[in-house]
Amino acid sequence: MSNTIAVFASARRNGNTGKFIDWISDALRIDVIDLSEKDISPYDYDHKNLNDDFLPLMHKLLEYNKIIFVTPVYWYGPSAQMKVFIDRTSDFLDIEELKDIGRRLRKKTAYIVCTSISSDADASFINSLKDTFEYLGMEYGGYIHANCEDGYIKENYRQDVDRFVTSVRESACV
Numbered sequence: 151m152s153n154t155i156a157v158f159a160s161a162r163r164n165g166n167t168g169k170f171i172d173w174i175s176d177a178l179r180i181d182v183i184d185l186s187e188k189d190i191s192p193y194d195y196d197h198k199n200l201n202d203d204f205l206p207l208m209h210k211l212l213e214y215n216k217i218i219f220v221t222p223v224y225w226y227g228p229s230a231q232m233k234v235f236i237d238r239t240s241d242f243l244d245i246e247e248l249k250d251i252g253r254r255l256r257k258k259t260a261y262i263v264c265t266s267i268s269s270d271a272d273a274s275f276i277n278s279l280k281d282t283f284e285y286l287g288m289e290y291g292g293y294i295h296a297n298c299e300d301g302y303i304k305e306n307y308r309q310d311v312d313r314f315v316t317s318v319r320e321s322a323c324v
Contacts, residue, residue, distance in 0.1 A: 154216040154318060156182040156263070159232035166302040167265045171220045173304065174263060174294070177315045182220070183207065185231045193237040197245060204238045208251065216259045216291065216318060219279065223266035226274045236282055256287030259321055261314075267299040291321055 156175055160167045163184055175182045188207055191199035211217055221232040228236070242252020260283040264271050276293055283290050294314040296307050 152178070152180050153214055154178055154180045154218065155211060155214045156180060156218040156220050157185060157211065157232075157235065158182050158220040159185040159229045159235060160220070160222050161186075161229065161231075165222075166296065166298040167220060167222045167263070169302050169304075170265055170296050170307070171218075171263050174218075174311060174315060177311065178318060180218075183210075185235055190231075190234055190238060192234050193240050195244075197241065200241070200245075204235075204241070205248075205251075212251070212254045212258075214258070216261065216321065217288075218261040218263055218318070220263040223264050223268070223271055223275050226272050227278060228275070239282075239286060253287070257289060259289045259291040261291040261318060262293035263314075264293065265296045265298050265302075267297070269297050271295040292317055 156171055158168065158171055162168060163186065171182055188203040190204045190207070191202045219228075219232065221228040224230075227233065239252065239255075242248050242255075260279075262271075262276065262279055264275070266272070271293060280290050292314070294307075294310055296302065296310075
């Protein structure tokens with residue numbers, strides 16, 4: 151069993167970000183979970199949403215040592231689907247019986263795969279995710295970005311993908 155999994159969050163599964171992670175996931179031979187196929191409600195202070203797909207998904211993700219977060223960059227931040235998913239980790243901080251589950255994120259390694267119409271991912275985008283990973287006790291493994299200003303041009307990213315795939319494969323398992 152692979153020790154890596156990807157969590158994909160975009161409005162278009164077959165868009166630029168989807169094509170990018172499909173290439174990377176094929177190279178790594180890993181599964182990609184599409185958040186648009188899950189029923190995950192926004193964070194709720196009253197926790198009335200505990201019967202949606204968030205907790206079962208987290209139980210699955212916690213079986214892996216490395217989690218790749220995949221999202222286009224929208225307005226200097228992750229997609230709405232990714233933001234909702236990340237916000238829901240607050241359940242592990244608020245609900246006493248879930249705190250032990252949340253602690254299992256510690257020492258997992260988090261990576262970012264992203265696309266935008268800029269030459270690189272905006273620092274505020276990367277830093278917001280890095281800060282989130284740090285807060286959750288996760289190690290940050292790095293990121294890969296595809297500039298899709300002129301569309302998704304696979305040959306433009308070959309060296310970056312090779313480096314990223316090698317980095318993920320060679321990083322120490324927890």
